[in-house]
Amino acid sequence: MNGGFETVRLEVSEAVATITLCRPERLNAFTRQMHAELREALAQVRAGRADGSVRVLVLTGAGRGFCAGQDLADRKPAADGSPPDLGASIEDNYKPLVLALRTLEMPVIAAVNGVAAGAGASLALACDVVFAARSASFIQAFSKLGLVPDTGGSWILPRLVGSARAMGLALFGERLGAEQAADWGLIWQCVDDDALMPTVSEVAQRLAAGPTRGYARTKQALWASISNDFETQLDLERDYMRELGRSEDYREGVAAFSEKRAPRFTGQ
Numbered sequence: 001m002n003g004g005f006e007t008v009r010l011e012v013s014e015a016v017a018t019i020t021l022c023r024p025e026r027l028n029a030f031t032r033q034m035h036a037e038l039r040e041a042l043a044q045v046r047a048g049r050a051d052g053s054v055r056v057l058v059l060t061g062a063g064r065g066f067c068a069g070q071d072l073a074d075r076k077p078a079a080d081g082s083p084p085d086l087g088a089s090i091e092d093n094y095k096p097l098v099l100a101l102r103t104l105e106m107p108v109i110a111a112v113n114g115v116a117a118g119a120g121a122s123l124a125l126a127c128d129v130v131f132a133a134r135s136a137s138f139i140q141a142f143s144k145l146g147l148v149p150d151t152g153g154s155w156i157l158p159r160l161v162g163s164a165r166a167m168g169l170a171l172f173g174e175r176l177g178a179e180q181a182a183d184w185g186l187i188w189q190c191v192d193d194d195a196l197m198p199t200v201s202e203v204a205q206r207l208a209a210g211p212t213r214g215y216a217r218t219k220q221a222l223w224a225s226i227s228n229d230f231e232t233q234l235d236l237e238r239d240y241m242r243e244l245g246r247s248e249d250y251r252e253g254v255a256a257f258s259e260k261r262a263p264r265f266t267g268q
């Protein structure tokens with residue numbers, strides 16, 4: 001697996017892949033280069049899932065920020081001076097990014113080490129589980145630029161915290177601290193700054209030794225439940241159970257239970 005990027009770092013250890021956004025002097029704001037490299041890093045992680053070498057992904061930021069959203073200086077000026085097509089930037093970069101995370105067949109953990117603003121906040125919330133350092137914060141910076149929450153933000157925010165809080169966050173664009181974010185249910189957990197990476201690493205290693213296919217279907221079922229009606233969801237549960245019931249990990253889980261030993265899941 002290749003770690004030779006400039007704006008992201010990809011490391012794999014004991015089936016845990018860690019992608020670190022790496023433009024610390026700009027709080028890891030997105031440029032076109034970073035989008036391209038992140039896309040390639042995610043493709044390598046996906047390939048790692050297929051060959052069994054990766055079973056969990058951790059996403060974090062270098063330096064004091066997680067991600068400040070779109071780099072507002074990374075503009076390709078139009079030859080005729082016309083305004084930029086932000087829709088094209090969403091279509092080509094941000095939308096595929098969220099879909100790539102959502103469809104990755106493994107748990108994706110965000111380790112939010114510092115400020116997550118604009119599309120950076122949406123990126124964190126597109127992960128399956130979000131841990132944040134106590135000093136980290138979430139800012140729906142879009143409204144200050146006259147834009148709307150993107151990268152799935154307008155969809156996920158009300159579903160996580162309810163309409164009233166989502167509307168306040170999106171319209172006021174104020175900083176929401178990690179502790180309050182956890183209290184509101186925006187994220188899974190707020191931990192002390194120096195405990196962030198050790199905590200995430202311990203959880204990631206635990207998940208990497210677990211039944212990865214089951215985790216993948218669990219993640220997919222829970223995300224799908226947000227828009228499915230009840231009966232559709234029951235059908236989905238049936239289909240996933242049918243598939244998982246034939247998995248090696250299910251056989252192993254039942255065997256380990258009967259033999260009163262710890263299971264040895266392979267992710268198959």
Ligand code: LHQ
Pocket residue numbers: 025026027029068069070071072073086089090115117118119120139141142145147150
């Ligand atoms: C930055 C940025 C940044 C460039 C910090 N760009 N340099 C999608 C599609 C297409 C286009 C439009 O947008 C979108 C979605 C979006 O993501 S819209 C939202 C874009 N992001 C923002 O508006 C956030 C802008 N940043 C901030 O408000 C602050 O930097 C925050 C509140 C994140 C952090 O504040 P501080 O901790 O005080 O840090 P700082 O402002 O001093 O930032 C450190 C450096 O990083 C600084 O550069 P400098 O040369 O002065 O040291 C900033 O200019 C630079 N930086 N965000 N998005």
